[in-house]
Every structure is written in C-alpha cells, then in structure tokens.
Amino acid sequence: xxxxxxxxxxxxxxxxxxxxxxxxxxxxxxxxxxxxxxxxxxxxxxxxxxxxxxxxxxxxxxxxxxxxxxxxxxxxxxxxxxxxxxxxxxxxxxxxxxxxxxxxxxxxxxxxxxxxxxxxxxxxxxxxxxxxxxxxxxxxxxxxxxxxxxxxxxxxxxxxxxxxxxxxxxxxxxxxxxxxxxxxxxxxxxxxxxxxxxxxxxxxxxxxxxxxxxxxxxxxxxxxxxxxxxxxxxxxxxxxxxxxxxxxxxxxxxxxxxxxxxxxxxxxxxxxxxxxxxxxxxxxxxxxxxxxxxxxxxxxxxxxxxxxxxxxxxxxxxxxxxxxxxxxxxxxxxxxxxxxxxxxxxxxxxxxxxxxxxxxxxxxxxxxxxxxxxxxxxxxxxxxxxxxxxxxxxxxxxxxxxxxxxxxxxxxxxxxxxxxxxxxxxxxxxxxxxxxxxxxxxxxxxxxxxxxxxxxxxxxxxxxxxxxxxxxxxxxxxxxxxxxxxxxxxxxxxxxxxxxxxxxxxxxxxxxxxxxxxxxxxxxxxxxxxxxxxxxxxxxxxxxxxxxxxxxxxxxxxxxxxxxxxxxxxxxxxxxxxxxxxxxxxxxxxxxxxxxxxxxxxxxxxxxxxxxxxxxxxxxxxxxxxxxxxxxxxxxxxxxxxxxxxxxxxxxxxxx
Numbered sequence: 001x002x003x004x005x006x007x008x009x010x011x012x013x014x015x016x017x018x019x020x021x022x023x024x025x026x027x028x029x030x031x032x033x034x035x036x037x038x039x040x041x042x043x044x045x046x047x048x049x050x051x052x053x054x055x056x057x058x059x060x061x062x063x064x065x066x067x068x069x070x071x072x073x074x075x076x077x078x079x080x081x082x083x084x085x086x087x088x089x090x091x092x093x094x095x096x097x098x099x100x101x102x103x104x105x106x107x108x109x110x111x112x113x114x115x116x117x118x119x120x121x122x123x124x125x126x127x128x129x130x131x132x133x134x135x136x137x138x139x140x141x142x143x144x145x146x147x148x149x150x151x152x153x154x155x156x157x158x159x160x161x162x163x164x165x166x167x168x169x170x171x172x173x174x175x176x177x178x179x180x181x182x183x184x185x186x187x188x189x190x191x192x193x194x195x196x197x198x199x200x201x202x203x204x205x206x207x208x209x210x211x212x213x214x215x216x217x218x219x220x221x222x223x224x225x226x227x228x229x230x231x232x233x234x235x236x237x238x239x240x241x242x243x244x245x246x247x248x249x250x251x252x253x254x255x256x257x258x259x260x261x262x263x264x265x266x267x268x269x270x271x272x273x274x275x276x277x278x279x280x281x282x283x284x285x286x287x288x289x290x291x292x293x294x295x296x297x298x299x300x301x302x303x304x305x306x307x308x309x310x311x312x313x314x315x316x317x318x319x320x321x322x323x324x325x326x327x328x329x330x331x332x333x334x335x336x337x338x339x340x341x342x343x344x345x346x347x348x349x350x351x352x353x354x355x356x357x358x359x360x361x362x363x364x365x366x367x368x369x370x371x372x373x374x375x376x377x378x379x380x381x382x383x384x385x386x387x388x389x390x391x392x393x394x395x396x397x398x399x400x401x402x403x404x405x406x407x408x409x410x411x412x413x414x415x416x417x418x419x420x421x422x423x424x425x426x427x428x429x430x431x432x433x434x435x436x437x438x439x440x441x442x443x444x445x446x447x448x449x450x451x452x453x454x455x456x457x458x459x460x461x462x463x464x465x466x467x468x469x470x471x472x473x474x475x476x477x478x479x480x481x482x483x484x485x486x487x488x489x490x491x492x493x494x495x496x497x498x499x500x501x502x503x504x505x506x507x508x509x510x511x512x513x514x515x516x517x518x519x520x521x522x523x524x525x526x527x528x529x530x531x532x533x534x535x536x537x538x539x540x541x542x543x544x545x546x547x548x549x550x551x552x553x554x555x556x557x558x559x560x561x562x563x564x565x566x567x568x569x570x571x572x573x574x575x576x577x578x579x580x581x582x583x584x585x586x587x588x589x590x591x592x593x594x595x596x597x598x599x600x601x602x603x604x605x606x607x608x609x610x611x612x613x614x615x616x617x618x619x620x621x622x623x624x625x626x627x628x629x630x631x632x633x634x635x636x637x638x639x640x641x642x643x644x645x646x647x648x649x650x651x652x653x654x655x656x
Contacts, residue, residue: 008124008313009033009345014083015052020045020387022073022379027389032370033087035346039356040374045387046349050319052082053347054134056095057125057315058115065095065111072384077109086124093122130165131305132315137323140293144281152280155266162300163222168214178218181211204250212247219243225299233291233332241269290324302340314344320351330355357403397426397514404507413500420506427513428453479509502628505552527651530557534640537633552628554636555618562619562643565651573600590620608652611642
C-alpha cells in the first residue's frame with residue numbers, strides 16, 4: 001500500500017527587519033507544522049505576522065516589501081526579508097530585497113517574491129496563495145457597519161474576496177474562477193474611445209451572461225455553508241435567506257457617460273427569529289454581527305476550497321476577529337474551526353490575555369496547536385522598540401494553575417477558582433490518558449465532564465486494589481477533598497462564595513496530581529507524607545501563616561493511609577460483607593467491621609475501634625464543606641495519633 005502523502009504545513013516563519021521586528025537579527029516563529037495561537041499586546045507585533053503571511057502567500061501582493069521595512073533599525077534596505085520553511089523539504093521560500101549595481105556605481109533596490117514567475121516562483125507558495133484566507137476585524141466591518149444607513153451589499157466583497165477563487169465550468173469545458181469571469185466582464189466593457197456597435201454590445205452582454213451563470217452557482221454553494229456556520233455559532237436566532245441575484249447587465253444608454261454596469265447588488269437578507277431585519281448593522285448586537293460576518297467569510301472559504309485537497313496547504317489567518325464576541329460566544333468559534341477547518345493550518349491571534357488563556361484551556365493537549373506570546377520590548381543598546389517572542393508552551397493545565405495563582409495574588413478569588421477548575425479537568429484527562437483509565441464512551445472525548453472522569457478514576461483504583469501504591473491513592477483523595485468546595489461549583493454560572501484558603505488547597509492538590517501524571521510513578525508512603533505535612537503546618541503556624549492547603553493535603557494522605565490499611569485488615573480477618581460484583585465502598589466495609597467489632601477488636605483493642613468511630617467524619621464519611629473549614633492542626637495530630645502505633649512508623653490496624 002502506498003503511504004499517504006504528509007500534508008504540507010508551515011514549519012517556521014522568519015521575519016528580518018520587517019515592520020515591528022528590527023534587524024539585523026532574524027525573529028523566528030516556530031509553527032512545527034501545527035496551528036498557532038498567538039497572544040500579543042497591542043503594538044507588540046501581531047499585525048506584522050498577519051501582513052507577512054498575507055503578502056507572502058499572495059499572487060498579486062498589494063505592497064512592496066520595502067514599505068514594510070522597520071523604520072527604526074537603520075539597517076540597509078536589503079535587510080528586510082520574510083522567509084518560510086515548510087515541512088516537505090529544507091528548501092525555504094523567501095521574499096527578500098536585492099541590490100543591483102549599474103555602470104557608474106549606481107545601485108537600485110529590487111525584490112524577489114516567491115510567487116513571482118520572473119524570479120523563479122515556488123509552487124508551494126502559489127498553490128497556498130490560491131486557497132489562503134486572511135481575516136482581521138476590519139474585514140468583518142465590511143459586511144455590516146461600513147454600509148452606513150444603506151442595505152448591506154456584498155457584491156464587491158463576494159467577487160473580490162468571498163468567491164473570487166470559486167471555480168466554474170464554462171462553455172467548452174474550460175474552468176474559470178469568479179474573479180477571472182468578472183475580469184472578463186470588465187475587459188469587455190467598451191472604452192470611451194470605442195464607437196458604439198452591436199458587436200461590442202453583444203460581446204459585453206455575453207461576458208455578463210457567463211459571469212451571472214457562474215456567480216449564481218457560487219452563491220448556491222455559499223448559502224448552505226453560511227447557514228451551517230451561523231447555526232453553530234449563535235444557534236437559530238439569526239438566519240440568512242438564499243441569495244436573490246438578478247444579474248449584471250450593461251446599460252445601453254444613448255450617451256456614453258450614462259453607459260455602465262447595472263445589477264451589481266447582492267443583498268444580505270437577514271431575519272432575527274421571526275423578524276425580517278432590513279439593516280442588520282443597526283438591529284443586531286455586536287456578538288451577532290460578528291458571528292454573521294465570520295459565517296459569511298468562513299463559508300466562502302469552505303465553498304471555494306473543498307476538503308478533497310487535504311494534502312495541500314490551506315492557510316487560515318485570523319487576527320483579533322473575536323473581539324466583538326464575549327468569552328462564552330468565542331468557544332463555538334473554536335469548535336467551528338475544529339469541525340470544519342481540521343485540514344487547514346490556522347493562525348489565531350488575539351490581544352485579549354484572558355481569552356488567550358481560555359483558548360489554551362479549551363484546546364488542551366491535542367498536540368495540534370502551539371502557543372506563542374509577544375510582548376513590547378526594547379533594544380536597549382540602540383534604544384528602539386523590539387518585541388519579545390516567547391513560547392507559552394502547550395501544557396494547558398500547568399498554565400492554568402499559574403494563571404490561578406496570579407489571580408489569587410491579585411485577590412480575584414472567583415477567577416482563581418475558575419482557572420483551578422479548568423486545570424483540574426485537564427489534569428484528570430491527562431491522568432486517564434497516561435494510565436489508560438477506561439471512561440464512558442463519548443463521540444467527542446472533550447465532552448466528558450469531571451464527574452465522568454473522577455468516577456472512572458475511582459473505579460480504576462478499585463479494580464487495581466493491591467496493585468498500587470497507597471500514596472497514589474492519597475493524591476486522588478486529596479483532590480476529592482476539594483471536589484464540592486472548589487473544583488466542581490465553579491463549572492456553574494452562579495458559584496457559591498469560596499475562601500482563599502480553599503482555592504490554595506485546590507491548586508496544591510491539582511499540582512500534585514499533575515506531578516504524578518507527568519512522572520508516571522506511584523512512589524511514596526502516605527503516612528510519611530502526612531506526617532511531613534503536619535510538621536510543615538506546625539512551622540507555618542509558628543510563623544503566623546495560614547497553611548490551609550498543607551492541612552488539607554495532610555488529611556488526604558491520612559485518609560488514604562487509613563483506607564488502604566482498613567482494606568488489608570478486612571482481608572486478613574476475613575470480614576464478611578454483602579456480595580457485590582464490584583469493589584466494596586469504604587462505608588460498607590466499616591459497617592461490616594462495626595457489626596463484628598467484638599470479634600475484630602477484643603480487649604484491649606476495643607478502645608481503638610471507639611477512637612476510629614469518633615473520627616469517622618474525617619476517615620470514612622465523605623468530606624463536607626464544613627469539615628474542611630473546621631479542620632485544624634490539632635485535628636490532624638489527634639487523627640495521626642489514633643492511626644499510628646507508639647513510634648508513629650506503622651498504622652495500628654496493620655499490627656492487629
């Protein structure tokens with residue numbers, strides 16, 4: 001069987017002395033053949049990347065390379081360059097300047113573009129230029145606000161951007177795109193110098209007929225995509241009617257000055273629920289207008305670029321196009337990109353830091369995205385602006401914990417809890433993937449919630465009873481302490497009040513889970529871990545600190561140590577329990593022990609049973625919010641004293 005060709009992707013983009021990035025040192029943006037999510041402060045250089053890619057992958061680029069040279073660097077004009085390395089070969093494609101010397105030491109500056117035939121064009125660049133899409137927020141305005149008080153007319157946008165490369169078959173089996181058909185119409189228009197004749201009129205009208213037929217085909221292909229995307233972005237509130245295009249004709253007025261093309265109209269007929277919206281730009285809110293514009297533009301790409309060309313590079317560049325959407329309405333955009341543009345290479349840029357972090361959480365560890373951050377900086381030696389580029393990493397769970405701590409330091413407790421919950425969900429997914437934990441089947445694994453995941457982890461532990469280190473169980477128990485307090489309520493719209501200490505404890509618990517997942521080990525002893533934490537709590541109290549996360553972590557390890565010890569005890573003593581074709585819950589096990597306490601705890605060990613029973617709120621029953629709030633260092637000392645023997649090195653149940 002012949003191996004399927006690897007899809008062409010950008011491996012690295014390099015800018016040298018280009019716009020915000022001064023030379024002579026080149027600045028590299030490593031795509032690694034993945035999609036790229038970029039955060040950049042305003043003025044830090046995001047637009048430089050947008051313009052570099054848009055002009056590089058262009059058959060007829062609008063501006064000369066020299067117009068993009070950094071104005072502060074004082075480097076030679078020839079230093080300005082854009083280079084792209086692909087994943088198919090080490091041969092790079094370059095857009096660069098060159099100097100030509102003439103007689104008399106006269107020199108001129110020219111440029112070489114990788115799509116220009118006279119300079120030896122690169123087929124990879126040309127093919128990508130035919131199917132790339134570059135969209136910024138100003139382009140979205142073209143579909144609504146820029147029409148002012150008039151009805152929205154998409155004709156020019158459609159023939160220049162949306163459908164310019166839509167292919168249609170004309171007479172003789174020749175394939176032409178909409179842009180070429182419109183150029184043929186423009187060329188057929190009689191010039192002012194030409195005398196009016198029936199032949200010229202027939203020529204221009206025939207060009208109009210060919211264009212109209214092709215344009216109607218393109219519109220018929222465009223409309224279903226708009227409806228699909230619009231429905232996925234904002235449900236069924238806003239709908240678009242099929243396009244009614246009357247057709248372009250050439251006026252045959254008596255005076256030449258009155259002869260012109262008529263019918264250059266493509267209205268967007270929009271309805272909001274049952275109401276027909278004549279001027280959407282004055283009726284719909286910002287989020288719906290943005291969703292409508294995105295649907296129109298992205299539908300144009302889907303209509304013009306079928307998925308059959310999956311091995312070619314299809315490039316989608318989106319620069320701050322989501323700023324008109326609130327955060328809850330931005331996630332559907334990511335879902336649309338995943339669902340409909342999974343065979344495209346995507347560059348998504350934003351200046352919104354919170355959205356950047358949320359996007360990273362949503363994208364998770366799919367290994368399909370890379371993240372970069374760009375900050376305003378300065379070349380101290382030259383005293384000129386010089387942005388700093390650094391990889392943000394794709395470990396979204398760790399990144400969310402870092403962000404949670406930052407919010408916590410700024411006393412934004414709800415935001416810190418929200419980021420901690422996001423890290424918890426990602427950490428659980430990583431844990432299940434790392435250790436092969438069976439989970440309920442979902443057609444889209446991202447729809448597994450934390451209840452599904454945590455239950456699956458519990459069942460997995462039970463199925464491996466006796467084959468795991470109890471310290472590992474302690475980490476899960478530590479996480480479960482915060483299940484109802486921090487890690488679950490903040491998935492809802494109206495969470496309860498949460499204390500700072502509880503969020504700190506949850507962060508520490510998730511961090512421990514991540515560490516175990518990454519290291520892949522189950523080393524350690526839960527009793528020793530608990531005792532070490534109890535000492536840390538005492539030291540913190542002496543220093544007048546509030547070590548709530550250490551206290552709760554110590555409780556988690558004590559609880560895990562006791563549960564493991566109790567299971568071993570019941571196994572040795574042949575404790576009888578009602579038959580179940582699954583692992584026995586700890587409450588059920590303790591009830592069986594309680595029913596046979598006289599045999600299992602004869603004097604002088606009967607006191608031990610009473611002590612454990614008195615502390616079952618900590619050791620056996622599910623932990624409540626009130627329990628965590630009430631937990632003290634003295635409680636930990638008493639629990640540890642009950643569970644351990646005289647030298648504190650062994651659990652008392654293990655010695656019975």
